[in-house]
Amino acid sequence: MTELSLRLAVTFAQILAEMSIVIITVATMTYFERKVLGWMQDRMGPMEVGPYGLLQPVADGIKLFFKEDIVPAGANKAMFALAPMLTMVVAMIGFAVIPFGPNITLDIYGVTIKPFVVADINIGVLYILAIASIGAYGIILGGWASNSKYSLLGGLRAAAQVISYELNVGLALVGVLLLAGTLSLVQITEAQAGGFWHWFIWGGRPNGFFPIHTQIFAFVVFIISAVAETNRIPFDLPEAESELVAGFFTEYSGMRFAFFVSAEYANMTLVSCVASALFLGGWNAPYPGTIFEYIGLEQLAWVEHIAWFAAKVYFFLFLFIWIRATLPRLRYDQLMRFGWKVMLPIALANIIITSITLYFFPRG
Protein backbone atom coordinates (compact mmCIF):
# COMPACT_ATOMS: atom_id res chain seq x y z
CA MET A 1 0.00 0.00 0.00
CA THR A 2 2.70 2.45 0.91
CA GLU A 3 4.71 1.48 -2.14
CA LEU A 4 1.68 2.00 -4.36
CA SER A 5 0.91 5.39 -2.85
CA LEU A 6 4.54 6.43 -3.16
CA ARG A 7 4.60 5.30 -6.77
CA LEU A 8 1.38 7.23 -7.43
CA ALA A 9 2.74 10.33 -5.75
CA VAL A 10 5.97 10.19 -7.75
CA THR A 11 4.09 9.64 -11.00
CA PHE A 12 1.71 12.49 -10.31
CA ALA A 13 4.65 14.75 -9.51
CA GLN A 14 6.27 13.76 -12.80
CA ILE A 15 3.06 14.36 -14.72
CA LEU A 16 2.65 17.74 -13.05
CA ALA A 17 6.21 18.73 -13.88
CA GLU A 18 5.89 17.57 -17.47
CA MET A 19 2.54 19.32 -17.95
CA SER A 20 3.99 22.53 -16.53
CA ILE A 21 6.92 22.33 -18.93
CA VAL A 22 4.56 21.81 -21.86
CA ILE A 23 2.22 24.62 -20.81
CA ILE A 24 5.14 26.99 -20.32
CA THR A 25 6.51 26.00 -23.72
CA VAL A 26 3.10 26.64 -25.29
CA ALA A 27 2.86 30.06 -23.65
CA THR A 28 6.39 30.89 -24.75
CA MET A 29 5.58 29.73 -28.26
CA THR A 30 2.52 31.99 -28.54
CA TYR A 31 4.79 34.90 -27.64
CA PHE A 32 7.77 33.97 -29.76
CA GLU A 33 5.68 33.04 -32.76
CA ARG A 34 4.33 36.57 -32.91
CA LYS A 35 7.71 38.07 -32.07
CA VAL A 36 9.70 36.11 -34.65
CA LEU A 37 7.01 36.59 -37.31
CA GLY A 38 7.21 40.31 -36.57
CA TRP A 39 10.99 40.39 -36.81
CA MET A 40 10.96 38.51 -40.09
CA GLN A 41 8.37 40.89 -41.53
CA ASP A 42 10.15 44.08 -40.33
CA ARG A 43 7.66 44.61 -37.54
CA MET A 44 8.08 44.52 -33.77
CA GLY A 45 5.49 42.04 -32.58
CA PRO A 46 3.81 42.55 -29.22
CA MET A 47 5.44 45.44 -27.36
CA GLU A 48 2.80 46.86 -25.02
CA VAL A 49 2.20 44.38 -22.19
CA GLY A 50 5.26 44.31 -20.01
CA PRO A 51 8.81 44.95 -21.21
CA TYR A 52 9.04 44.04 -24.90
CA GLY A 53 5.56 42.50 -24.60
CA LEU A 54 6.83 39.65 -22.42
CA LEU A 55 3.59 39.43 -20.44
CA GLN A 56 1.46 39.11 -23.59
CA PRO A 57 0.74 35.36 -23.04
CA VAL A 58 -0.50 36.16 -19.51
CA ALA A 59 -2.71 38.95 -20.82
CA ASP A 60 -4.05 36.69 -23.57
CA GLY A 61 -4.78 33.94 -21.06
CA ILE A 62 -6.67 36.27 -18.72
CA LYS A 63 -8.60 37.77 -21.62
CA LEU A 64 -9.62 34.38 -23.01
CA PHE A 65 -10.54 33.12 -19.55
CA PHE A 66 -13.02 35.93 -18.99
CA LYS A 67 -14.49 35.90 -22.49
CA GLU A 68 -18.06 34.92 -23.05
CA ASP A 69 -18.54 31.24 -23.84
CA ILE A 70 -20.85 31.09 -26.84
CA VAL A 71 -22.47 27.91 -28.14
CA PRO A 72 -23.99 28.56 -31.56
CA ALA A 73 -27.68 27.88 -32.15
CA GLY A 74 -28.26 24.41 -33.56
CA ALA A 75 -24.89 23.13 -32.40
CA ASN A 76 -24.59 19.66 -30.93
CA LYS A 77 -23.79 20.82 -27.39
CA ALA A 78 -22.20 17.62 -26.11
CA MET A 79 -19.92 17.23 -29.12
CA PHE A 80 -19.23 20.96 -29.17
CA ALA A 81 -18.00 20.78 -25.59
CA LEU A 82 -16.16 17.52 -26.09
CA ALA A 83 -14.07 18.54 -29.11
CA PRO A 84 -11.69 21.08 -27.48
CA MET A 85 -11.21 18.87 -24.43
CA LEU A 86 -10.39 15.89 -26.61
CA THR A 87 -7.92 17.88 -28.68
CA MET A 88 -6.21 19.38 -25.64
CA VAL A 89 -6.00 16.19 -23.57
CA VAL A 90 -4.69 14.17 -26.48
CA ALA A 91 -2.08 16.80 -27.26
CA MET A 92 -0.93 16.71 -23.63
CA ILE A 93 -0.79 12.97 -22.95
CA GLY A 94 1.41 12.33 -25.96
CA PHE A 95 4.30 13.73 -23.92
CA ALA A 96 4.16 10.82 -21.47
CA VAL A 97 6.62 8.71 -23.44
CA ILE A 98 9.01 11.48 -24.48
CA PRO A 99 12.42 11.10 -22.78
CA PHE A 100 13.54 14.61 -21.81
CA GLY A 101 16.81 13.48 -20.34
CA PRO A 102 19.12 10.51 -19.95
CA ASN A 103 17.87 7.09 -18.98
CA ILE A 104 18.99 7.14 -15.35
CA THR A 105 17.07 5.58 -12.49
CA LEU A 106 16.54 6.86 -8.99
CA ASP A 107 15.70 4.79 -5.91
CA ILE A 108 13.31 6.51 -3.52
CA TYR A 109 12.52 4.26 -0.51
CA GLY A 110 12.73 1.13 -2.63
CA VAL A 111 10.74 2.52 -5.58
CA THR A 112 12.70 2.74 -8.82
CA ILE A 113 11.73 5.73 -10.95
CA LYS A 114 13.04 7.28 -14.15
CA PRO A 115 13.04 11.01 -13.53
CA PHE A 116 13.11 12.22 -17.14
CA VAL A 117 10.41 10.09 -18.73
CA VAL A 118 6.93 9.63 -17.28
CA ALA A 119 6.25 6.25 -18.85
CA ASP A 120 9.02 4.27 -20.52
CA ILE A 121 6.73 1.85 -22.34
CA ASN A 122 8.09 -0.46 -25.02
CA ILE A 123 5.60 0.74 -27.67
CA GLY A 124 6.32 4.46 -27.30
CA VAL A 125 6.29 5.34 -31.00
CA LEU A 126 3.10 3.39 -31.60
CA TYR A 127 1.51 5.15 -28.62
CA ILE A 128 2.39 8.57 -30.02
CA LEU A 129 1.02 7.69 -33.46
CA ALA A 130 -2.20 6.39 -31.92
CA ILE A 131 -2.64 9.44 -29.71
CA ALA A 132 -1.93 11.82 -32.57
CA SER A 133 -4.62 10.10 -34.63
CA ILE A 134 -7.19 10.61 -31.87
CA GLY A 135 -6.35 14.31 -31.99
CA ALA A 136 -7.88 14.44 -35.47
CA TYR A 137 -11.21 13.42 -33.94
CA GLY A 138 -11.27 16.57 -31.86
CA ILE A 139 -10.81 18.69 -34.97
CA ILE A 140 -13.42 16.81 -37.00
CA LEU A 141 -15.96 16.80 -34.14
CA GLY A 142 -15.40 20.49 -33.49
CA GLY A 143 -15.96 21.27 -37.14
CA TRP A 144 -19.06 19.15 -37.39
CA ALA A 145 -20.72 20.07 -34.09
CA SER A 146 -20.50 23.84 -34.65
CA ASN A 147 -23.39 23.89 -37.14
CA SER A 148 -21.47 26.25 -39.39
CA LYS A 149 -20.44 25.90 -43.00
CA TYR A 150 -16.93 27.19 -42.44
CA SER A 151 -16.38 24.88 -39.51
CA LEU A 152 -17.71 21.89 -41.38
CA LEU A 153 -15.49 22.57 -44.39
CA GLY A 154 -12.51 23.03 -42.09
CA GLY A 155 -13.29 19.77 -40.31
CA LEU A 156 -13.64 17.88 -43.58
CA ARG A 157 -10.38 19.27 -44.87
CA ALA A 158 -8.72 18.38 -41.58
CA ALA A 159 -9.98 14.82 -41.81
CA ALA A 160 -8.62 14.29 -45.31
CA GLN A 161 -5.35 16.06 -44.61
CA VAL A 162 -4.58 14.42 -41.28
CA ILE A 163 -5.30 10.95 -42.66
CA SER A 164 -3.08 11.56 -45.70
CA TYR A 165 -0.15 12.91 -43.75
CA GLU A 166 -0.48 10.67 -40.70
CA LEU A 167 0.35 7.83 -43.08
CA ASN A 168 3.55 9.54 -44.19
CA VAL A 169 4.55 10.26 -40.60
CA GLY A 170 4.12 6.60 -39.71
CA LEU A 171 5.97 5.35 -42.76
CA ALA A 172 8.82 7.83 -42.30
CA LEU A 173 9.38 6.46 -38.80
CA VAL A 174 9.65 2.86 -39.96
CA GLY A 175 13.22 3.31 -41.21
CA VAL A 176 14.29 4.53 -37.78
CA LEU A 177 12.48 1.64 -36.11
CA LEU A 178 14.30 -0.81 -38.39
CA LEU A 179 17.63 0.71 -37.43
CA ALA A 180 16.92 0.83 -33.70
CA GLY A 181 15.07 -2.47 -33.51
CA THR A 182 12.72 -1.15 -30.85
CA LEU A 183 9.64 1.02 -30.42
CA SER A 184 10.68 2.51 -27.08
CA LEU A 185 11.72 6.13 -27.45
CA VAL A 186 14.24 5.76 -24.64
CA GLN A 187 16.01 2.85 -26.34
CA ILE A 188 15.82 4.53 -29.75
CA THR A 189 17.57 7.56 -28.28
CA GLU A 190 20.14 5.41 -26.52
CA ALA A 191 20.94 3.70 -29.82
CA GLN A 192 22.06 7.10 -31.19
CA ALA A 193 24.63 7.84 -28.48
CA GLY A 194 28.24 8.68 -29.34
CA GLY A 195 28.37 11.71 -31.61
CA PHE A 196 26.26 13.26 -34.29
CA TRP A 197 27.24 10.70 -36.94
CA HIS A 198 25.37 8.11 -34.92
CA TRP A 199 22.13 10.09 -35.08
CA PHE A 200 19.61 8.34 -37.27
CA ILE A 201 19.53 11.27 -39.68
CA TRP A 202 23.02 9.98 -40.73
CA GLY A 203 22.62 6.45 -39.41
CA GLY A 204 26.14 5.69 -38.23
CA ARG A 205 29.06 4.47 -40.35
CA PRO A 206 28.68 0.73 -40.76
CA ASN A 207 30.73 0.63 -43.96
CA GLY A 208 33.73 2.67 -42.90
CA PHE A 209 32.95 6.27 -43.76
CA PHE A 210 29.86 6.36 -45.97
CA PRO A 211 26.65 6.75 -43.93
CA ILE A 212 24.70 4.13 -45.83
CA HIS A 213 21.87 3.86 -43.30
CA THR A 214 21.05 7.56 -43.62
CA GLN A 215 17.47 8.47 -42.79
CA ILE A 216 17.68 12.01 -44.13
CA PHE A 217 14.91 11.41 -46.67
CA ALA A 218 12.70 10.00 -43.94
CA PHE A 219 13.64 13.01 -41.83
CA VAL A 220 12.56 15.47 -44.52
CA VAL A 221 9.35 13.52 -45.13
CA PHE A 222 8.69 13.47 -41.39
CA ILE A 223 9.23 17.21 -40.95
CA ILE A 224 7.01 18.14 -43.91
CA SER A 225 4.31 15.71 -42.84
CA ALA A 226 4.55 16.94 -39.25
CA VAL A 227 3.95 20.50 -40.45
CA ALA A 228 0.93 19.24 -42.35
CA GLU A 229 -0.33 17.15 -39.46
CA THR A 230 -0.20 20.02 -36.99
CA ASN A 231 -2.13 22.18 -39.49
CA ARG A 232 0.60 24.75 -39.77
CA ILE A 233 1.31 27.11 -42.65
CA PRO A 234 1.91 26.20 -45.52
CA PHE A 235 -0.47 23.30 -44.89
CA ASP A 236 -3.01 25.17 -42.74
CA LEU A 237 -5.97 24.41 -44.97
CA PRO A 238 -8.26 23.28 -42.11
CA GLU A 239 -8.02 26.74 -40.58
CA ALA A 240 -7.26 28.72 -43.72
CA GLU A 241 -7.88 32.24 -42.50
CA SER A 242 -8.54 33.89 -45.82
CA GLU A 243 -10.85 31.12 -47.00
CA LEU A 244 -12.61 29.66 -43.96
CA VAL A 245 -12.42 32.46 -41.33
CA ALA A 246 -10.76 30.17 -38.77
CA GLY A 247 -11.74 26.76 -40.12
CA PHE A 248 -12.87 24.17 -37.64
CA PHE A 249 -12.78 26.50 -34.62
CA THR A 250 -14.61 29.43 -36.22
CA GLU A 251 -17.50 29.18 -33.75
CA TYR A 252 -15.41 28.67 -30.64
CA SER A 253 -14.72 31.44 -28.16
CA GLY A 254 -13.14 31.95 -24.79
CA MET A 255 -11.40 29.05 -23.12
CA ARG A 256 -12.52 26.54 -25.74
CA PHE A 257 -10.78 28.57 -28.41
CA ALA A 258 -7.76 28.76 -26.12
CA PHE A 259 -7.83 24.96 -25.82
CA PHE A 260 -7.70 24.53 -29.59
CA VAL A 261 -4.87 27.03 -29.98
CA SER A 262 -2.86 25.57 -27.10
CA ALA A 263 -3.41 22.08 -28.50
CA GLU A 264 -1.98 23.23 -31.81
CA TYR A 265 1.17 24.51 -30.12
CA ALA A 266 1.37 21.43 -27.89
CA ASN A 267 1.15 19.25 -31.00
CA MET A 268 3.95 21.25 -32.57
CA THR A 269 6.05 20.69 -29.47
CA LEU A 270 5.21 16.99 -29.51
CA VAL A 271 6.27 16.44 -33.11
CA SER A 272 9.40 18.48 -32.41
CA CYS A 273 10.19 16.19 -29.48
CA VAL A 274 9.57 13.11 -31.62
CA ALA A 275 11.73 14.45 -34.43
CA SER A 276 14.57 15.24 -32.02
CA ALA A 277 14.32 11.86 -30.27
CA LEU A 278 14.09 9.79 -33.43
CA PHE A 279 16.31 11.60 -35.92
CA LEU A 280 18.58 14.03 -34.06
CA GLY A 281 19.63 11.81 -31.17
CA GLY A 282 17.29 13.14 -28.48
CA TRP A 283 19.25 14.05 -25.39
CA ASN A 284 22.63 13.00 -26.91
CA ALA A 285 25.15 15.74 -27.53
CA PRO A 286 26.63 15.99 -31.07
CA TYR A 287 30.01 14.91 -29.61
CA PRO A 288 30.66 11.63 -27.77
CA GLY A 289 29.89 11.80 -24.08
CA THR A 290 29.35 15.10 -22.30
CA ILE A 291 31.55 17.99 -21.29
CA PHE A 292 30.56 17.52 -17.65
CA GLU A 293 31.96 13.98 -17.76
CA TYR A 294 35.27 15.21 -19.17
CA ILE A 295 35.72 17.70 -16.39
CA GLY A 296 34.79 15.13 -13.78
CA LEU A 297 31.20 16.05 -12.89
CA GLU A 298 29.42 12.85 -13.96
CA GLN A 299 26.49 13.53 -11.64
CA LEU A 300 25.69 16.76 -13.53
CA ALA A 301 25.76 15.20 -17.02
CA TRP A 302 21.96 15.15 -17.13
CA VAL A 303 21.92 18.99 -17.22
CA GLU A 304 23.85 18.94 -20.46
CA HIS A 305 21.68 16.17 -21.87
CA ILE A 306 18.50 18.10 -21.12
CA ALA A 307 20.00 21.27 -22.55
CA TRP A 308 20.77 19.48 -25.82
CA PHE A 309 17.27 18.03 -26.00
CA ALA A 310 15.72 21.44 -25.36
CA ALA A 311 17.99 23.02 -27.97
CA LYS A 312 16.90 20.51 -30.60
CA VAL A 313 13.21 20.89 -29.75
CA TYR A 314 13.38 24.67 -29.83
CA PHE A 315 15.27 24.54 -33.11
CA PHE A 316 12.35 22.62 -34.61
CA LEU A 317 9.83 25.01 -33.09
CA PHE A 318 11.78 27.91 -34.58
CA LEU A 319 11.78 26.08 -37.90
CA PHE A 320 7.98 25.90 -37.77
CA ILE A 321 7.75 29.67 -37.28
CA TRP A 322 10.41 30.30 -39.91
CA ILE A 323 8.50 28.24 -42.47
CA ARG A 324 5.32 30.08 -41.54
CA ALA A 325 6.99 33.43 -42.13
CA THR A 326 8.27 32.33 -45.52
CA LEU A 327 5.80 30.19 -47.40
CA PRO A 328 2.26 30.85 -48.69
CA ARG A 329 -0.55 28.36 -48.29
CA LEU A 330 -0.85 25.46 -50.73
CA ARG A 331 -3.94 24.87 -52.81
CA TYR A 332 -5.99 21.88 -51.70
CA ASP A 333 -5.24 19.70 -54.74
CA GLN A 334 -1.54 20.56 -54.43
CA LEU A 335 -1.64 19.45 -50.82
CA MET A 336 -3.22 16.10 -51.65
CA ARG A 337 -1.02 15.47 -54.68
CA PHE A 338 2.09 16.31 -52.68
CA GLY A 339 1.07 13.99 -49.87
CA TRP A 340 0.11 10.98 -51.93
CA LYS A 341 2.31 11.26 -55.02
CA VAL A 342 5.54 12.65 -53.57
CA MET A 343 5.78 12.03 -49.84
CA LEU A 344 4.27 8.54 -49.80
CA PRO A 345 6.54 7.01 -52.51
CA ILE A 346 9.62 8.54 -50.87
CA ALA A 347 8.64 7.11 -47.49
CA LEU A 348 7.95 3.68 -48.98
CA ALA A 349 11.20 3.66 -50.96
CA ASN A 350 13.04 4.68 -47.81
CA ILE A 351 11.68 1.63 -45.98
CA ILE A 352 12.78 -0.71 -48.77
CA ILE A 353 16.23 0.83 -49.16
CA THR A 354 16.82 0.87 -45.41
CA SER A 355 15.80 -2.78 -45.16
CA ILE A 356 18.17 -3.77 -47.95
CA THR A 357 21.13 -1.82 -46.61
CA LEU A 358 20.44 -3.08 -43.13
CA TYR A 359 20.40 -6.66 -44.42
CA PHE A 360 23.76 -6.34 -46.17
CA PHE A 361 25.41 -4.00 -43.65
CA PRO A 362 23.98 -4.79 -40.22
CA ARG A 363 24.56 -2.27 -37.48
CA GLY A 364 27.55 -3.28 -35.39
Add this chain to the structure above:
Amino acid sequence: MTFKAWIKTITFYDILVGMKVTMAHMLHYRPVTIQYPHEKRTLPDNYRGMLALLRYDDGTEKCVGCDLCEAACPSRVIRVISAEVPGEPTKRYSKEYYMDMTRCLFCGLCVDACPVDALGMTREFEWSVYDKRQLHLNKEQLLAIGDRSFPVREKQLELQHPNVAFFNVAFKHLPQKPG
Protein backbone atom coordinates in the same frame (compact mmCIF):
# COMPACT_ATOMS: atom_id res chain seq x y z
CA MET B 1 13.16 18.47 -66.47
CA THR B 2 16.85 19.13 -66.74
CA PHE B 3 19.30 17.70 -64.25
CA LYS B 4 19.87 21.14 -62.71
CA ALA B 5 16.15 21.71 -62.19
CA TRP B 6 15.84 18.23 -60.71
CA ILE B 7 18.62 18.92 -58.21
CA LYS B 8 16.96 22.22 -57.30
CA THR B 9 13.67 20.41 -56.68
CA ILE B 10 14.97 17.69 -54.41
CA THR B 11 17.11 20.08 -52.36
CA PHE B 12 14.21 22.56 -51.92
CA TYR B 13 16.44 25.23 -53.46
CA ASP B 14 13.66 27.78 -54.05
CA ILE B 15 12.20 27.34 -50.59
CA LEU B 16 15.64 27.72 -49.02
CA VAL B 17 16.20 30.95 -50.97
CA GLY B 18 12.93 32.28 -49.55
CA MET B 19 13.84 31.19 -46.05
CA LYS B 20 17.19 32.91 -46.40
CA VAL B 21 15.34 36.16 -47.16
CA THR B 22 13.16 35.93 -44.06
CA MET B 23 16.17 35.02 -41.91
CA ALA B 24 18.11 37.97 -43.32
CA HIS B 25 15.25 40.29 -42.40
CA MET B 26 15.22 38.90 -38.88
CA LEU B 27 18.97 39.28 -38.43
CA HIS B 28 19.02 42.80 -39.85
CA TYR B 29 16.21 43.93 -37.60
CA ARG B 30 15.06 47.35 -38.78
CA PRO B 31 11.35 47.60 -37.99
CA VAL B 32 9.22 50.09 -39.85
CA THR B 33 6.81 50.25 -36.92
CA ILE B 34 6.23 53.56 -35.16
CA GLN B 35 5.12 52.84 -31.59
CA TYR B 36 2.23 55.26 -31.99
CA PRO B 37 1.12 56.42 -28.58
CA HIS B 38 4.73 56.60 -27.40
CA GLU B 39 6.30 58.09 -30.52
CA LYS B 40 4.52 60.08 -33.21
CA ARG B 41 5.43 60.61 -36.81
CA THR B 42 6.27 64.04 -38.12
CA LEU B 43 3.26 65.55 -39.83
CA PRO B 44 3.64 67.17 -43.25
CA ASP B 45 3.49 70.97 -43.36
CA ASN B 46 0.20 71.04 -45.21
CA TYR B 47 -1.46 68.54 -42.89
CA ARG B 48 -5.24 68.95 -42.78
CA GLY B 49 -6.45 68.08 -39.30
CA MET B 50 -9.25 69.19 -37.03
CA LEU B 51 -11.19 72.29 -38.10
CA ALA B 52 -11.25 75.35 -35.88
CA LEU B 53 -12.73 78.85 -35.73
CA LEU B 54 -10.26 81.69 -35.38
CA ARG B 55 -10.19 85.09 -33.67
CA TYR B 56 -8.46 88.40 -34.28
CA ASP B 57 -5.74 89.47 -31.93
CA ASP B 58 -8.15 91.55 -29.88
CA GLY B 59 -10.25 88.48 -29.20
CA THR B 60 -13.20 89.16 -31.54
CA GLU B 61 -14.38 86.35 -33.74
CA LYS B 62 -13.40 86.49 -37.37
CA CYS B 63 -16.54 84.79 -38.61
CA VAL B 64 -18.99 87.15 -40.32
CA GLY B 65 -21.77 84.58 -40.69
CA CYS B 66 -21.78 84.56 -44.50
CA ASP B 67 -22.69 80.83 -44.82
CA LEU B 68 -20.17 80.31 -47.63
CA CYS B 69 -18.49 77.47 -45.74
CA GLU B 70 -21.83 75.78 -45.35
CA ALA B 71 -22.39 76.12 -49.09
CA ALA B 72 -18.93 74.86 -49.91
CA CYS B 73 -19.03 71.80 -47.66
CA PRO B 74 -19.59 68.62 -49.71
CA SER B 75 -20.62 66.57 -46.66
CA ARG B 76 -22.95 69.07 -45.02
CA VAL B 77 -20.82 69.17 -41.92
CA ILE B 78 -21.28 72.84 -41.18
CA ARG B 79 -24.42 74.60 -40.05
CA VAL B 80 -24.30 78.38 -39.54
CA ILE B 81 -27.06 80.48 -37.99
CA SER B 82 -26.26 84.06 -38.89
CA ALA B 83 -27.45 87.18 -37.10
CA GLU B 84 -26.93 90.92 -37.06
CA VAL B 85 -24.48 92.32 -34.58
CA PRO B 86 -26.75 94.06 -32.02
CA GLY B 87 -26.69 97.81 -32.59
CA GLU B 88 -24.64 97.60 -35.78
CA PRO B 89 -27.02 96.86 -38.67
CA THR B 90 -24.22 96.64 -41.26
CA LYS B 91 -22.36 93.87 -39.51
CA ARG B 92 -23.27 90.25 -39.12
CA TYR B 93 -21.85 87.38 -37.11
CA SER B 94 -22.60 83.70 -36.61
CA LYS B 95 -24.96 83.40 -33.70
CA GLU B 96 -24.59 79.66 -33.68
CA TYR B 97 -22.07 77.55 -35.54
CA TYR B 98 -22.15 73.74 -35.56
CA MET B 99 -19.85 71.17 -37.07
CA ASP B 100 -20.71 67.47 -37.23
CA MET B 101 -17.17 66.10 -37.38
CA THR B 102 -18.39 62.52 -37.83
CA ARG B 103 -19.10 63.43 -41.44
CA CYS B 104 -16.14 65.66 -42.18
CA LEU B 105 -13.74 64.35 -44.81
CA PHE B 106 -11.10 67.05 -44.21
CA CYS B 107 -11.10 68.33 -47.78
CA GLY B 108 -10.47 71.92 -46.68
CA LEU B 109 -13.04 73.45 -49.07
CA CYS B 110 -14.63 75.43 -46.23
CA VAL B 111 -11.25 76.96 -45.37
CA ASP B 112 -10.78 77.93 -49.02
CA ALA B 113 -14.28 79.34 -49.22
CA CYS B 114 -14.05 81.60 -46.17
CA PRO B 115 -13.63 85.26 -47.28
CA VAL B 116 -12.23 86.41 -43.92
CA ASP B 117 -10.03 83.39 -43.07
CA ALA B 118 -12.18 82.61 -40.07
CA LEU B 119 -11.68 78.85 -40.45
CA GLY B 120 -8.42 77.03 -40.00
CA MET B 121 -7.22 73.47 -40.15
CA THR B 122 -5.18 72.53 -37.13
CA ARG B 123 -2.65 69.70 -36.81
CA GLU B 124 -4.79 67.82 -34.29
CA PHE B 125 -5.83 64.31 -35.28
CA GLU B 126 -6.36 62.43 -32.00
CA TRP B 127 -10.08 62.93 -31.78
CA SER B 128 -11.26 59.41 -30.96
CA VAL B 129 -14.19 59.49 -28.57
CA TYR B 130 -16.36 56.86 -26.94
CA ASP B 131 -19.60 58.72 -27.71
CA LYS B 132 -19.83 60.02 -31.25
CA ARG B 133 -22.15 62.80 -30.11
CA GLN B 134 -19.03 64.36 -28.64
CA LEU B 135 -17.93 65.03 -32.21
CA HIS B 136 -20.92 67.34 -32.76
CA LEU B 137 -19.08 70.56 -31.98
CA ASN B 138 -20.58 73.97 -31.27
CA LYS B 139 -19.06 77.39 -31.70
CA GLU B 140 -17.40 77.60 -28.30
CA GLN B 141 -15.64 74.28 -28.77
CA LEU B 142 -14.44 75.22 -32.24
CA LEU B 143 -13.15 78.57 -30.98
CA ALA B 144 -11.36 76.76 -28.14
CA ILE B 145 -9.64 74.47 -30.64
CA GLY B 146 -8.60 77.51 -32.64
CA ASP B 147 -7.30 79.26 -29.52
CA ARG B 148 -5.07 76.37 -28.53
CA SER B 149 -3.84 75.59 -32.03
CA PHE B 150 -3.20 79.10 -33.37
CA PRO B 151 -1.69 81.18 -30.57
CA VAL B 152 -0.49 83.83 -33.06
CA ARG B 153 -3.52 85.77 -34.29
CA GLU B 154 -4.02 88.26 -37.09
CA LYS B 155 -4.84 91.91 -36.63
CA GLN B 156 -8.28 93.30 -37.39
CA LEU B 157 -8.86 93.86 -41.09
CA GLU B 158 -8.80 97.65 -40.95
CA LEU B 159 -5.47 97.61 -39.12
CA GLN B 160 -3.74 95.42 -41.69
CA HIS B 161 -1.69 96.79 -44.59
CA PRO B 162 -3.97 98.13 -47.34
CA ASN B 163 -2.34 95.97 -50.01
CA VAL B 164 -3.47 92.80 -48.36
CA ALA B 165 -6.65 94.05 -46.73
CA PHE B 166 -9.26 93.00 -49.17
CA PHE B 167 -9.07 89.24 -48.99
CA ASN B 168 -7.12 89.34 -45.79
CA VAL B 169 -4.39 87.11 -47.16
CA ALA B 170 -1.63 87.20 -44.59
CA PHE B 171 1.52 87.84 -46.56
CA LYS B 172 3.99 87.74 -43.72
CA HIS B 173 6.76 89.48 -45.68
CA LEU B 174 4.67 92.62 -46.25
CA PRO B 175 4.92 95.38 -43.67
CA GLN B 176 2.04 95.54 -41.24
CA LYS B 177 0.55 98.72 -39.81
CA PRO B 178 1.52 99.26 -36.22
CA GLY B 179 -1.37 98.34 -33.96
